[in-house]
Amino acid sequence: METENGHTELGKCVPADTAGAAEPARDHAAEVDPAAVPSIKLRRAIYPVLIGLAVIVWLFWKDFDPAVFGDIDFRLGSLFWLLLAIVFMAGRDFGYILRLRTLSGGDLSWGQCLRVIMLWEFTSAVTPSAVGGTSVALLYIHKEGISVGRSSAIVMLTSFLDELYFIIMFPLLVVIIGPTRLFHTPVGEGILETGIISIAVIAYSLKLIYLVILSYGLFFNPRGLKWLLMRVFRMGWLRRWYRDMNKVGTDIVNSSRELRRQGKRFWASAFASTFLSWTSRYLVANALVMAFFAVSDHFLLFAKQLVMWIVMLVIPTPGGSGFAEYIFTNFCSDLIEVPLALQLSAAALVAFLWRGITYYPYLIVGAVMFPRWIARKFGKEPKNTCP
Numbered sequence: 001m002e003t004e005n006g007h008t009e010l011g012k013c014v015p016a017d018t019a020g021a022a023e024p025a026r027d028h029a030a031e032v033d034p035a036a037v038p039s040i041k042l043r044r045a046i047y048p049v050l051i052g053l054a055v056i057v058w059l060f061w062k063d064f065d066p067a068v069f070g071d072i073d074f075r076l077g078s079l080f081w082l083l084l085a086i087v088f089m090a091g092r093d094f095g096y097i098l099r100l101r102t103l104s105g106g107d108l109s110w111g112q113c114l115r116v117i118m119l120w121e122f123t124s125a126v127t128p129s130a131v132g133g134t135s136v137a138l139l140y141i142h143k144e145g146i147s148v149g150r151s152s153a154i155v156m157l158t159s160f161l162d163e164l165y166f167i168i169m170f171p172l173l174v175v176i177i178g179p180t181r182l183f184h185t186p187v188g189e190g191i192l193e194t195g196i197i198s199i200a201v202i203a204y205s206l207k208l209i210y211l212v213i214l215s216y217g218l219f220f221n222p223r224g225l226k227w228l229l230m231r232v233f234r235m236g237w238l239r240r241w242y243r244d245m246n247k248v249g250t251d252i253v254n255s256s257r258e259l260r261r262q263g264k265r266f267w268a269s270a271f272a273s274t275f276l277s278w279t280s281r282y283l284v285a286n287a288l289v290m291a292f293f294a295v296s297d298h299f300l301l302f303a304k305q306l307v308m309w310i311v312m313l314v315i316p317t318p319g320g321s322g323f324a325e326y327i328f329t330n331f332c333s334d335l336i337e338v339p340l341a342l343q344l345s346a347a348a349l350v351a352f353l354w355r356g357i358t359y360y361p362y363l364i365v366g367a368v369m370f371p372r373w374i375a376r377k378f379g380k381e382p383k384n385t386c387p
Helices: 016-022 042-063 066-071 076-103 110-126 134-142 148-177 191-220 222-232 236-261 264-292 298-314 323-335 340-358 360-378
Strands: none
Touching: 042 323, 076 110, 076 148, 076 264, 076 340, 110 134, 110 360, 134 148, 148 191, 148 236, 148 264, 148 298, 191 222, 191 236, 191 298, 191 323, 222 236, 264 298, 264 323, 264 340, 298 323, 323 340, 340 360
16 A cells, blocks of 8 residues: 555555556566675675684784783672673664664664664674675665665665764864874884774775765765666666666655755754764773773773774775774773783783674674575565465
8 A cells, every 4th residue: 555655555465466556666676586685695604703703812822811810800890881881782773773763754663673773784794894784785674665766765874874973073083082192002013003094094085985975966966876876787787677777766866855855853863873873882892891991091992993993994804803803902902901911911802702792693693584584575475465
């Protein structure tokens, strides 16, 4: 059944013999074969685990001193900080879910938003950081009942909000903290520090260029974005949907008009949920350190993690595995209040726990959820019945 604004209502059963009348312009994206998305394969989930664990083992072998366990202050308060770390992780996911529900105009239920976010995070965990889950997020959202055009607009606006957070926060933190303190590394004799600064500047420049182009397409020239999509869908296996890009582009143009008409409440919710997600993400490590040691400068530790995520844009490993553990240990170790000789050991231990709570759970959840989702969304549906 279609509503007055032309969108199909979710949860309504459409008999098989009338589906054509209810959906006169069904697009090929609704018939995507899972094999057409080569980046989402369950066997790939093992690679980031092996890479991450290999780096942790190497760090432990290279720098770990068992004496660090003597400096661990595990008390009743430690449970509070561990629970707070979990709360921050929940805040990260809740922010994503709230944002997706806001951007979909409530057409996606809370359960659907949770499912999409978990699949999205799983895809991000098994693909390089530069690719992430955005490349297939459109598919996830569309298969939950949103048109391809609206799904495209939602994914692009999500990307816009994420990039905007980095574009604003990075220079703000550089000004507040100062580049010397922000990029200081306690090890590496300046080589690591120079590399981080260089990559951060390049990655930030790329993000800024991308944000400008995306903003132009979404808010100023959506027809230009439509033209770009049609060019992209001429390549490789995407060619099968090229003929439908005209309709998809029209949907994007219409969605862009809707975005420009949105009120203050919509944008306030979208920006607030984005801020909640990313800020909660960076506070997890602070809570984990406090569970066992102490942090000399919480704000600096938060800021350094933002730098790490910007740098991870160019890291080719799935989900930044290996690099994230290494860079956290060598970039943030001096902020853990333990004797100087034990800082790397303490940082390696925290890095292991940090990735254990912020990364590996999504691999597990995704490995369970993804095949079931594929079977339900792409499996054979019985005729004349609701799925």
